[in-house]
Amino acid sequence: MSIIQNHRKAIARLLMRCLVDRELVARDLANPLHIVLPRWDAKLGDAIVSSFFFREARKLGARVTVLTVPELVDLHRLDFGVDRVIPVNGAPTLAGLGPLVRELGSVDVFVHLVGRIQPIEMLFIRLLKPARVYSLDxxxxCVSGKLGDATAQLNVVERYTRVLLDLGxxxxxxxxxxxxxxxxxxLERQGGSNITHILINPYASRPDKSLGFAKALSLVRALADAWPQHHIGILCSPASRAEALQLEHAIARCNVRTLVELDTPRAVGGAIQRAKVVVSVDTAIVHMAVGLKASLVAIYPASNSSNPWLPPLSHHTRIVFSRQGQRQHTHTGKKNMNEFTDVDVIQPVAELLQESIAETLAVDAHIVSGLGVATGTLARQLPLISRSFPEVADCHPGTLNLQLRQPLRLINPHHRTxxxxWTPSGRTKEVFDLLRIELEFDHLAHRVPAWLYVxxxxxxxxxxxxxxxxxxxxxxxGAQRCRVHxxxxxVELI
Incomplete structure (x- = not known):
């Protein structure tokens, strides 16, 4: 946000405070209470975290009204059991305040626990005339329940809890x-989808809160190779679907799939409930996993200040922090979610799975000349092999011949055709074994995915x-040697 925009916001806030910000008129609370909670944006995660508030407010006999965007109306009404949900398209306009105030009627409690109260909301509160306003501002x-300093070190759940306690x-x-x-x-009788053992969500509402493509590629590939026996699903939204499919293609592992069919919060919730472990950046997926008590590795930006949105401490939750550059967010307003190692995630996943990581073997090799026939034969073989093992479809139609320092025999291929x-006559048939490996070259910064082809x-x-x-x-x-992982x-060493 520019300096000019910041100044404009500050001036608008100051003017509105002078014009309408007044202490509330003292009055007794009605019975039953009427609580209004505005949720102007479409943040599913915020809604999930505060969902318990509605259930507990009902125990007080309170009547709750939520103002929220159309896409979250059914969630609040059907799942959270909110008495009344009024659809809104963002924060109210000046012209829309009057009708909204009349529709709400008498309000006892106004709960606003996300950020500062904006100028238009100050006017809204003045017109509503609630008996109490709970806010961090x-x-x-007009804020009678001042929770800013009092809950500065508490998470969002604790803040809503403070309101409930104050209400009795x-x-x-x-x-x-x-x-x-x-x-x-x-679901199974209706032909439901296969269960995914490890769910990973690299995407958030903004690019800077998401994993970069290279980081997501490295991490998901590391998970797939660490647990080749497990199905790994990439979660995505309609906005990130194309990138997720591109990521799946680049990962080139048969145990990795983009879960494009999970297109509703309800479907995602079911997948989380059945998964063994969920790995996610800071987004609604984290809070859904917390709510379902799923094993979770949450990736958050490191910060020197308290983050109220961190998942609560739990024996089935681990948090990985992405290191932030000095004063990075202050200067750019953006986060960096890529400053952690794959091992930082792999280790807590192993703890939660209570399974060991697949051990790897590294063997030095010399690059040698081949028989000179592979280029022609592979051009015919690869299309046939990739029908059942599509991850090799984009391989170059030629082999790299390696003389290994340690002789070995392939005994457990990832795929056997x-x-x-494949011959022109079609009379000769041949079986092929393929094993996922990585090649390490001195002149390349990263390992190269490859396949042992037998x-x-x-x-x-x-x-x-x-x-x-x-x-x-x-x-x-001109490289003449490499290391094979x-x-x-x-394999069996000989």
């Missing part, structure tokens, strides 16, 4: 309400020191 005269609540259940689909057995009739009819089938590798086209720059359980 301690500077305003005693035993408060702080469990979130999360929308869920039909019971799982019924059926006998394929053709059962090739002379290399009987040469444990020489193996063929396929990958996307490589710029070797592969799953230890997949």
């Amino acid at each position: 301690d500077a305003l005269h 609540a005693t035993l408060i259940n702080r469990d979130y309400i999360v929308p869920l689909p039909l019971p799982l057995p019924l 059926a006998p394929l009739a 053709a059962h009819g090739s002379p290399h089938w009987h040469t444990p020191t020489v193996h063929e590798v396929i990958a996307a086209r490589l710029e070797l720059n 592969m799953p230890a359980h997949a």
Whole structure:
């Protein structure tokens, strides 16, 4: 936000404070209470975190009205059990204040626990004339329940709890309400989707709150390789769907899939409930996982100040912090969600899964000349192989021949084809084994994904020191050696 915009906002706030900010007229609360909670934006996460407030307010016999955007109306009415939900398109305009005030009628309590009260909201409160206003904006005269300084070190749940306690609540259940689909057995009878073991959500409402493409690629690939036996699902919204599909394609792992079918909060809630672990940046997915008591690794920007939106401490929740540059957010207003290592996430996932990480084996290799026939044969083989193992579809139609320092035999491939009739005549059939590996070159900053390619009819089938590798086209720059990283359980050293 520019300096001019900041000054304009400050002036508008000062003027409105002078014109309409007054202490509330003291009066007794009605019975039943009428509580109004404005939620002008479409933030699902905020709604989930405060959902318990509505349930607990009902225990007080209160009548609750929520002002929210159309896309969250059903959530509040059907799932949260709010008595009355009035659809609004953002904060009210000056012309819309009067009709909204008349529609609300008499209001006892106005709860505003997100940021400062904006100038138009000051006028709204003045017209509503509630008996109490709870807010973090301690500077305003109209705020009788001043929670800014008093709850500065508390999370959002504790802030709503303070309001409930002040209204007379005693035993408060702080469990979130999360929308869920039909019971799982019924879903299965209706042909429901496969269960995903590890869910990862790299996307937030803004690019700077999301993982960058390279970081997401590295992290999801690391998860897929650490637990090849588990299905890994990428969560996305309609806005991030194209990038998620691109990410899936780049990851090139058969146990990774973009969950495009999860297009409602209810469907996502069901997937979270069934997952073994959820990994997510700071977004609604985190709060849904907390509400469902799912095993969670949440990725948040590091900060020197208290963050009220951090998930509550729990034995099934881990938080990974992305390091922020010195005064970065202050100067740019943007976060950096990519300053953590893959291991920072892999380790807590392993703790929550209570499973060991697949061990890897590193073997040094020399690049040697091949038989000179692979380019022609692979051009015919790859289209057939990729029908059942699509992650190799974009490989260069030629092999990299490696002489390994340690002889080995492939015993547990990630994929074994059926006998394929790849020759021009179609009479000869051959089986192919493929194993995901990574190649490490001195001249490249990152490892290169590749596949050990074992053709059962090739002379290399009987040469444990020489193996063929396929990958996307490589710029070797004269490199003569590399290091091969592969799953230890997949090979037998000779």
